[in-house]
Amino acid sequence: MNVAVVMGGYSDESVISLRSGQLILNQIDNKKYTAYEVHILPEGWYCKIENLKYPINKADFTFDKDNLIIKFDVVINTVHGTPGEDGHLQAYWELLELPYTGCGYYQSSLTFNKRDTLSVLSKFNIPKAKSIYLTKGNEIEGEKIVNELGLPFFVKPNQSGSSLGVSRVNSLLDLPKALSFAFAEDNDILIESYLQGREISVGVIRYQGEIKVMGITEIISQNEFFDYEAKYLGKSEEITPADLAEEIKNRVEETAKKVYESLGMSGFSRTDFIIMDDIPYFIEINTNPGLSPQSIFPQQAAYLKMPMRDLLDNEIFLALKRKPIWRK
Secondary structure, three states, X not given: OEEXXXXXXXXXXXXXXXXXXXXXXXXXXXXXXXXXEEEEEOOEEEEEEOOEEEEEEOOOOEEEEOOEEEOOOEEEEOOOOOOOOOOHHHHHHXXXXXXXXXXXXXXXXXXXXXXXXXXXXXXXXXXXXXXXXXXXXXXXXXXXXXXXXXXXXXXXXXXXXXOOOOEEEOOHHHHHHHHHHHHOOOXXXXXXXXXXXXXXXEEEEEEOOEEEEEEEEEEEEOOOOOOHHHHHOOOEEEEOOOOOOHHHXXXXXXXXXXXXXXXXXXXXXXXXXXXXXXXXEEEEEEOOXXXXXXXXXXXXXXXXXXXXXXXXXXXXXXXXXXXXXXXX
16 A cells, blocks of 8 residues: 655645654554655655655546556645645545544634634633734734733734644734734734633544544743643653542543534644643644654653554544535
8 A cells, every 4th residue: 555644735734734744754664564654845745765856646636657557545644834734735636535633624624723613612611812813004002902811911823733833922012013923924823811810732543443542741941831842842741641639630531522523623732721720721722733752742642652543544544534524
Protein backbone atom coordinates (compact mmCIF):
# COMPACT_ATOMS: atom_id res chain seq x y z
CA MET A 1 0.00 0.00 0.00
CA ASN A 2 1.43 3.36 -1.05
CA VAL A 3 1.13 5.96 1.71
CA ALA A 4 1.77 9.67 1.19
CA VAL A 5 3.08 11.24 4.39
CA VAL A 6 2.19 14.86 3.67
CA MET A 7 3.99 17.64 5.53
CA GLY A 8 4.85 21.32 5.27
CA GLY A 9 2.16 23.90 4.58
CA TYR A 10 1.96 27.59 3.80
CA SER A 11 2.18 29.07 7.30
CA ASP A 12 4.96 29.57 9.83
CA GLU A 13 3.95 26.20 11.31
CA SER A 14 5.54 24.41 8.33
CA VAL A 15 8.79 23.91 10.27
CA ILE A 16 6.93 21.99 12.99
CA SER A 17 4.98 20.03 10.37
CA LEU A 18 8.19 18.84 8.71
CA ARG A 19 9.34 17.46 12.07
CA SER A 20 5.97 15.75 12.59
CA GLY A 21 6.23 14.16 9.15
CA GLN A 22 9.67 12.78 9.92
CA LEU A 23 8.37 11.13 13.09
CA ILE A 24 5.64 9.42 11.04
CA LEU A 25 8.17 8.21 8.47
CA ASN A 26 10.33 6.79 11.28
CA GLN A 27 7.42 5.07 13.05
CA ILE A 28 5.24 3.69 10.23
CA ASP A 29 5.30 -0.07 9.64
CA ASN A 30 7.44 -0.44 6.51
CA LYS A 31 6.44 -4.08 6.19
CA LYS A 32 2.82 -3.06 5.60
CA TYR A 33 3.27 0.22 3.77
CA THR A 34 5.52 1.94 1.27
CA ALA A 35 5.73 5.43 2.73
CA TYR A 36 6.56 8.46 0.57
CA GLU A 37 7.71 11.84 1.90
CA VAL A 38 5.50 14.47 0.29
CA HIS A 39 6.14 18.17 0.80
CA ILE A 40 3.45 20.80 0.22
CA LEU A 41 5.16 24.18 0.35
CA PRO A 42 4.67 27.62 -1.22
CA GLU A 43 7.49 26.89 -3.64
CA GLY A 44 5.83 23.70 -4.87
CA TRP A 45 4.43 20.22 -4.20
CA TYR A 46 6.85 17.33 -4.56
CA CYS A 47 7.78 13.86 -3.38
CA LYS A 48 11.26 13.72 -1.89
CA ILE A 49 13.23 10.51 -2.52
CA GLU A 50 16.94 10.38 -1.65
CA ASN A 51 17.22 14.18 -1.91
CA LEU A 52 15.60 14.22 -5.35
CA LYS A 53 12.34 16.10 -5.83
CA TYR A 54 9.59 14.64 -8.01
CA PRO A 55 6.77 17.15 -8.73
CA ILE A 56 3.27 16.17 -7.63
CA ASN A 57 0.63 16.33 -10.35
CA LYS A 58 -2.14 18.37 -8.70
CA ALA A 59 -4.72 16.99 -11.14
CA ASP A 60 -4.66 13.58 -9.45
CA PHE A 61 -2.05 13.77 -6.64
CA THR A 62 0.38 11.38 -8.35
CA PHE A 63 4.01 11.77 -9.40
CA ASP A 64 6.21 10.44 -12.18
CA LYS A 65 9.35 8.56 -11.19
CA ASP A 66 11.46 7.23 -14.05
CA ASN A 67 8.42 7.14 -16.38
CA LEU A 68 6.36 5.24 -13.81
CA ILE A 69 3.27 6.98 -12.40
CA ILE A 70 3.13 6.46 -8.61
CA LYS A 71 -0.40 6.57 -7.14
CA PHE A 72 -1.22 6.75 -3.44
CA ASP A 73 -3.72 4.51 -1.66
CA VAL A 74 -4.02 6.76 1.39
CA VAL A 75 -2.68 10.06 2.75
CA ILE A 76 -1.35 10.67 6.27
CA ASN A 77 -1.87 14.38 6.76
CA THR A 78 0.62 16.11 9.08
CA VAL A 79 0.29 19.63 7.69
CA HIS A 80 -0.26 22.12 10.53
CA GLY A 81 -2.01 25.37 9.69
CA THR A 82 -3.11 26.15 6.15
CA PRO A 83 -3.82 24.31 3.85
CA GLY A 84 -3.80 21.03 5.80
CA GLU A 85 -5.58 21.95 9.02
CA ASP A 86 -8.21 24.34 7.66
CA GLY A 87 -10.04 21.96 5.30
CA HIS A 88 -8.52 22.99 1.97
CA LEU A 89 -6.46 19.86 1.34
CA GLN A 90 -9.16 17.63 2.80
CA ALA A 91 -11.74 19.00 0.33
CA TYR A 92 -9.26 18.47 -2.52
CA TRP A 93 -8.63 14.85 -1.50
CA GLU A 94 -12.39 14.30 -1.12
CA LEU A 95 -12.91 15.27 -4.76
CA LEU A 96 -10.16 12.88 -5.82
CA GLU A 97 -11.76 10.15 -3.67
CA LEU A 98 -8.37 9.69 -2.03
CA PRO A 99 -8.59 8.47 1.60
CA TYR A 100 -6.84 10.66 4.18
CA THR A 101 -6.29 10.54 7.93
CA GLY A 102 -7.78 12.92 10.46
CA CYS A 103 -11.11 14.68 10.44
CA GLY A 104 -13.13 15.69 7.39
CA TYR A 105 -12.88 18.97 5.52
CA TYR A 106 -15.87 20.52 7.31
CA GLN A 107 -14.53 19.71 10.81
CA SER A 108 -11.08 20.97 9.78
CA SER A 109 -12.49 24.25 8.53
CA LEU A 110 -14.76 24.65 11.56
CA THR A 111 -12.16 23.97 14.23
CA PHE A 112 -9.52 26.14 12.56
CA ASN A 113 -11.91 29.06 13.06
CA LYS A 114 -11.82 29.83 16.79
CA ARG A 115 -14.98 31.98 16.76
CA ASP A 116 -17.08 29.36 14.96
CA THR A 117 -15.78 26.56 17.19
CA LEU A 118 -16.76 28.50 20.32
CA SER A 119 -20.17 29.22 18.81
CA VAL A 120 -20.86 25.53 18.17
CA LEU A 121 -19.60 24.41 21.58
CA SER A 122 -21.76 26.99 23.35
CA LYS A 123 -24.78 24.91 22.25
CA PHE A 124 -23.35 21.97 24.21
CA ASN A 125 -22.73 23.92 27.43
CA ILE A 126 -18.93 23.65 27.26
CA PRO A 127 -17.41 26.23 29.67
CA LYS A 128 -15.24 28.83 27.93
CA ALA A 129 -13.78 32.32 28.36
CA LYS A 130 -15.73 35.47 27.50
CA SER A 131 -14.72 36.78 24.09
CA ILE A 132 -15.01 39.66 21.61
CA TYR A 133 -14.62 39.15 17.86
CA LEU A 134 -13.10 41.90 15.70
CA THR A 135 -12.23 42.35 12.03
CA LYS A 136 -9.39 44.53 10.75
CA GLY A 137 -10.77 48.02 10.24
CA ASN A 138 -13.33 47.78 13.06
CA GLU A 139 -13.30 50.54 15.63
CA ILE A 140 -11.52 49.27 18.74
CA GLU A 141 -12.38 50.78 22.12
CA GLY A 142 -9.88 49.68 24.72
CA GLU A 143 -11.89 50.87 27.71
CA LYS A 144 -14.96 49.01 26.49
CA ILE A 145 -12.93 45.81 26.13
CA VAL A 146 -11.61 46.17 29.69
CA ASN A 147 -15.10 46.83 31.06
CA GLU A 148 -16.38 43.65 29.37
CA LEU A 149 -13.42 41.29 29.85
CA GLY A 150 -11.28 42.83 32.60
CA LEU A 151 -7.48 42.79 32.70
CA PRO A 152 -5.43 40.95 31.70
CA PHE A 153 -6.91 39.56 28.49
CA PHE A 154 -5.63 37.70 25.43
CA VAL A 155 -5.55 38.82 21.81
CA LYS A 156 -5.46 35.98 19.25
CA PRO A 157 -5.70 35.57 15.49
CA ASN A 158 -9.02 33.87 14.72
CA GLN A 159 -7.36 31.36 12.40
CA SER A 160 -3.84 30.37 13.37
CA GLY A 161 -2.03 27.68 15.33
CA SER A 162 1.07 27.06 17.47
CA SER A 163 0.21 30.23 19.46
CA LEU A 164 1.40 32.36 16.54
CA GLY A 165 0.20 35.95 16.89
CA VAL A 166 -1.07 35.47 20.46
CA SER A 167 -0.41 38.10 23.15
CA ARG A 168 -1.38 38.63 26.76
CA VAL A 169 -2.42 42.23 27.39
CA ASN A 170 -1.76 43.37 30.97
CA SER A 171 -2.39 47.07 30.31
CA LEU A 172 -4.11 49.06 27.58
CA LEU A 173 -0.64 50.34 26.70
CA ASP A 174 0.08 46.80 25.44
CA LEU A 175 -3.00 46.66 23.20
CA PRO A 176 -1.71 48.35 19.99
CA LYS A 177 1.28 46.00 19.80
CA ALA A 178 -0.90 42.95 20.51
CA LEU A 179 -3.38 43.95 17.81
CA SER A 180 -0.60 44.45 15.27
CA PHE A 181 0.89 41.06 16.20
CA ALA A 182 -2.46 39.26 15.78
CA PHE A 183 -3.53 41.06 12.61
CA ALA A 184 -0.22 40.07 11.01
CA GLU A 185 -1.52 36.47 11.11
CA ASP A 186 -5.21 37.00 10.28
CA ASN A 187 -7.66 39.78 9.39
CA ASP A 188 -10.01 38.54 12.11
CA ILE A 189 -9.08 38.36 15.78
CA LEU A 190 -10.51 37.11 19.05
CA ILE A 191 -10.07 38.93 22.35
CA GLU A 192 -10.64 36.63 25.32
CA SER A 193 -10.89 37.11 29.07
CA TYR A 194 -8.05 35.75 31.19
CA LEU A 195 -8.71 32.49 33.01
CA GLN A 196 -6.62 32.09 36.17
CA GLY A 197 -5.89 28.41 36.64
CA ARG A 198 -3.91 25.34 35.59
CA GLU A 199 -3.33 24.79 31.88
CA ILE A 200 -3.76 21.27 30.56
CA SER A 201 -3.75 19.57 27.18
CA VAL A 202 -5.78 16.44 26.47
CA GLY A 203 -5.15 14.02 23.62
CA VAL A 204 -8.32 12.40 22.25
CA ILE A 205 -8.72 9.88 19.42
CA ARG A 206 -11.25 7.46 18.04
CA TYR A 207 -9.62 4.06 18.62
CA GLN A 208 -11.13 0.67 17.89
CA GLY A 209 -14.60 2.19 17.61
CA GLU A 210 -14.51 4.24 20.82
CA ILE A 211 -13.57 7.79 21.75
CA LYS A 212 -10.47 7.44 23.92
CA VAL A 213 -8.56 9.97 26.02
CA MET A 214 -4.83 9.52 25.43
CA GLY A 215 -3.79 11.44 28.50
CA ILE A 216 -3.85 14.72 30.38
CA THR A 217 -0.70 16.84 30.38
CA GLU A 218 -0.21 19.85 32.64
CA ILE A 219 1.73 22.70 31.08
CA ILE A 220 3.81 25.01 33.24
CA SER A 221 5.24 27.73 31.03
CA GLN A 222 8.32 29.80 31.88
CA ASN A 223 6.72 32.61 29.87
CA GLU A 224 3.46 34.43 30.63
CA PHE A 225 1.54 31.72 28.77
CA PHE A 226 2.09 28.65 26.57
CA ASP A 227 3.40 30.59 23.55
CA TYR A 228 5.53 29.45 20.59
CA GLU A 229 8.77 29.60 22.61
CA ALA A 230 7.28 27.56 25.41
CA LYS A 231 5.86 24.99 23.00
CA TYR A 232 8.84 24.43 20.76
CA LEU A 233 11.94 26.03 22.30
CA GLY A 234 11.89 24.26 25.65
CA LYS A 235 10.53 27.09 27.79
CA SER A 236 7.92 24.99 29.56
CA GLU A 237 7.54 21.98 31.79
CA GLU A 238 5.06 19.37 30.57
CA ILE A 239 3.88 16.87 33.16
CA THR A 240 2.21 13.66 31.94
CA PRO A 241 0.01 12.58 33.57
CA ALA A 242 -1.18 15.75 35.24
CA ASP A 243 -1.51 15.44 39.00
CA LEU A 244 -5.26 15.90 39.34
CA ALA A 245 -7.77 14.74 41.94
CA GLU A 246 -9.78 11.80 40.59
CA GLU A 247 -13.02 13.80 40.43
CA ILE A 248 -11.38 16.60 38.41
CA LYS A 249 -9.58 14.10 36.17
CA ASN A 250 -12.89 12.41 35.34
CA ARG A 251 -14.51 15.78 34.67
CA VAL A 252 -11.69 16.75 32.29
CA GLU A 253 -11.87 13.44 30.43
CA GLU A 254 -15.64 13.63 30.02
CA THR A 255 -15.47 17.25 28.83
CA ALA A 256 -12.69 16.44 26.33
CA LYS A 257 -14.73 13.53 24.94
CA LYS A 258 -17.81 15.75 24.74
CA VAL A 259 -15.89 18.38 22.76
CA TYR A 260 -14.56 15.71 20.38
CA GLU A 261 -18.00 14.20 19.83
CA SER A 262 -19.86 17.53 19.62
CA LEU A 263 -17.57 18.72 16.84
CA GLY A 264 -17.91 15.45 14.90
CA MET A 265 -14.21 14.76 15.17
CA SER A 266 -12.15 11.81 13.98
CA GLY A 267 -8.42 11.20 14.00
CA PHE A 268 -5.77 12.57 16.33
CA SER A 269 -6.68 15.66 18.34
CA ARG A 270 -5.38 17.68 21.26
CA THR A 271 -7.69 19.94 23.24
CA ASP A 272 -6.43 22.65 25.58
CA PHE A 273 -8.23 23.69 28.76
CA ILE A 274 -7.70 25.94 31.77
CA ILE A 275 -8.89 24.40 35.04
CA MET A 276 -10.40 27.16 37.14
CA ASP A 277 -12.39 26.44 40.31
CA ASP A 278 -12.16 22.72 39.43
CA ILE A 279 -13.95 23.33 36.09
CA PRO A 280 -12.16 22.73 32.74
CA TYR A 281 -12.66 25.75 30.46
CA PHE A 282 -12.18 25.09 26.75
CA ILE A 283 -9.41 27.07 25.02
CA GLU A 284 -8.98 25.43 21.61
CA ILE A 285 -8.76 22.12 19.76
CA ASN A 286 -5.94 21.07 17.44
CA THR A 287 -7.06 18.63 14.74
CA ASN A 288 -3.51 18.04 13.49
CA PRO A 289 -1.52 18.09 16.74
CA GLY A 290 2.24 18.30 16.60
CA LEU A 291 4.00 14.95 16.37
CA SER A 292 7.59 16.09 16.73
CA PRO A 293 9.58 14.49 19.59
CA GLN A 294 8.92 17.64 21.68
CA SER A 295 5.16 17.49 21.12
CA ILE A 296 2.58 16.57 23.75
CA PHE A 297 0.59 13.95 21.82
CA PRO A 298 3.58 11.56 21.38
CA GLN A 299 4.41 12.04 25.08
CA GLN A 300 0.91 10.88 26.00
CA ALA A 301 1.11 7.90 23.64
CA ALA A 302 4.44 6.91 25.22
CA TYR A 303 2.97 7.16 28.72
CA LEU A 304 0.11 4.85 27.72
CA LYS A 305 2.63 2.52 26.05
CA MET A 306 0.67 2.82 22.80
CA PRO A 307 3.18 2.46 19.94
CA MET A 308 2.81 5.16 17.31
CA ARG A 309 2.90 2.35 14.75
CA ASP A 310 -0.38 0.94 16.13
CA LEU A 311 -1.97 4.39 16.24
CA LEU A 312 -1.03 4.95 12.59
CA ASP A 313 -2.50 1.57 11.63
CA ASN A 314 -5.74 2.65 13.32
CA GLU A 315 -5.73 5.99 11.48
CA ILE A 316 -5.14 4.35 8.10
CA PHE A 317 -7.91 1.81 8.77
CA LEU A 318 -10.38 4.62 9.59
CA ALA A 319 -9.30 6.60 6.53
CA LEU A 320 -9.86 3.66 4.19
CA LYS A 321 -13.24 2.95 5.79
CA ARG A 322 -14.58 6.49 5.36
CA LYS A 323 -16.43 7.30 2.13
CA PRO A 324 -16.23 10.74 0.48
CA ILE A 325 -18.92 12.94 2.04
CA TRP A 326 -20.47 13.81 -1.30
CA ARG A 327 -21.10 10.11 -2.04
CA LYS A 328 -23.13 9.49 1.14
